Amino acid sequence: MDVQAIRQQFPILDQEINGKPLVYLDSSATSQKPQSVIDAVDSYYRFANANVHRGVHTLGSRATDLYENAREKVRQFIHADSTAEVIFTRGTTTAINLVASSFGRSNLQAGDEIVLTPMEHHSNIIPWQQAAKATGAKLKYIPLQPDGTVTLDAVRETITNQTKIVAIAHVSNVLGTINPIKEIAEIAHRHGAVIVVDGAQGIPHLEVDVKELNCDFYAFSGHKMCAPTGIGVLYGKRELLENMEPIEFGGEMIDFVHLYDSTWKELPWKFEGGTPIIAGAVGLGAAIDFLSEVGMDAILEHEQKLAAYAMEKMRTIEGISIYGPEHRAALVTFNLDDVHPHDVATVLDAEGIAVRAGHHCAQPLMRWLDVTATARASFYLYNTVEEVDILVDGLLKTKEYFGNVF
CATH class of the missing domain: 3.40.640.10 (Type I PLP-dependent aspartate aminotransferase-like (Major domain))
Structure with a gap:
């Protein structure tokens, strides 16, 4: 699947947020729309x-x-x-x-x-x-x-x-x-x-x-x-x-x-x-x-590779909790120790990265997880491995920022 060719069909992705290229990782909330x-x-x-x-x-x-x-x-x-x-x-x-x-x-x-x-x-x-x-x-x-x-x-x-x-x-x-x-x-x-x-x-x-x-x-x-x-x-x-x-x-x-x-x-x-x-x-x-x-099989294969890569990279971050099974759809829900998910999302937004934070309209599940909220990065056919790397860098910056604050 030619992800770069696919990305070119989504005009909203060609912009900067807070001076950084947009990394849209909130497709589980709503996906972006192709030009067609x-x-x-x-x-x-x-x-x-x-x-x-x-x-x-x-x-x-x-x-x-x-x-x-x-x-x-x-x-x-x-x-x-x-x-x-x-x-x-x-x-x-x-x-x-x-x-x-x-x-x-x-x-x-x-x-x-x-x-x-x-x-x-x-x-x-x-x-x-x-x-x-x-x-x-x-x-x-x-x-x-x-x-x-x-x-x-x-x-x-x-x-x-x-x-x-x-x-x-x-x-x-x-x-x-x-x-x-x-x-x-x-x-x-x-x-x-x-x-x-x-x-x-x-x-x-x-x-x-x-x-x-x-x-x-x-x-x-x-x-x-x-x-x-x-x-x-x-x-x-x-x-x-x-x-x-x-x-x-x-x-x-x-x-x-x-x-x-x-x-x-x-x-x-x-x-x-x-x-x-x-x-x-x-x-x-x-x-x-x-x-x-594009083909649904190709989309699924691409997304699951992204999710697996994201979990592998994110698990190298000290103090991160990742929720859910190993075999999963294209999203990773997580928390950083001692940092509220809304604060995580705010710092990531300053880096141009869009993730979801909150209870995700699933409060009973949050209680089952014994948390009040989580952050979530969700992927779709237009996301790339490079964007996962940017997310991980953003999470490390988030940890550094709040480590210095407290």
Whole structure:
């Protein structure tokens, strides 16, 4: 993979921050956008801006074609059977809330179990907490191993015949843990449960085949995979989506409206009330084209080499703690002894290095790690070994600075 050629396609990377070349290591929060995605969104607004599925004029037809073509690109990218199984949402959070509010509240009752893990993002915890409160179901958590992984034995011991929903991240946004979704899905289905996968950190980096995984729902965001913010996808098996009720009502999702009753459009549009995020969908389609051209296998290989190199170099720093398993996705979460993560991030920013600091929307996991916050460097296809070296130099400067202060 020609990383330098790829970098040239990301205009934002060609700048200085605080007088230093930008080293962007926060792609798990949001990825940068290639010129092809920027151009696709710009072209939509210049030449095709209109509402979809409504007007019969030329611009309306152009917009509708672009929007539905993007849906087909998503279908192919995740290997779904039909575009009816591809629901456009605002992002992963909205997609999981849709499942929890529609499927969850209609299918859960008192005594049923919702199984999660402590590594989940808040967006894959709070919707299930609310569904449990509304239905009388209870939450259960698969215990983590010391390295932040789950074992299939622990999965088998946690999931029971009372389990109705298993909700789990494909990849942890803190630990980089890659969960064995296919095997967990088999265990869940054996007990009659459905599995909901938070794919926000999975789909930007891994080849995702929803049929091979046999997941019932898969949720992800566009902005972490080179697409614009505000667009995401919920994949769901058709037979499940057919029996779910919408949770947003109004224009676009209706079939017939009478004074005292209404009927809904067929899939996927019954879940897309109101004017959709048309430009975002166009940008997502362009991002899929870009990633597909590079190749997901090549992206994963490059990122895992970066993560392994980063851990090797960072472990030479005295007083650093690195969290998560050895085999991981493209991120390294860490702390420096006696230096708050926000201070680490501030000093690194002065060196032009962007990392994330805080609880990463994973407070239960922070408590499991027995920390209040961590710093995180996350990598993507445009990052280089040289940038890892700059990060390590920045961390050494951080240690030196705070050593002199205290």
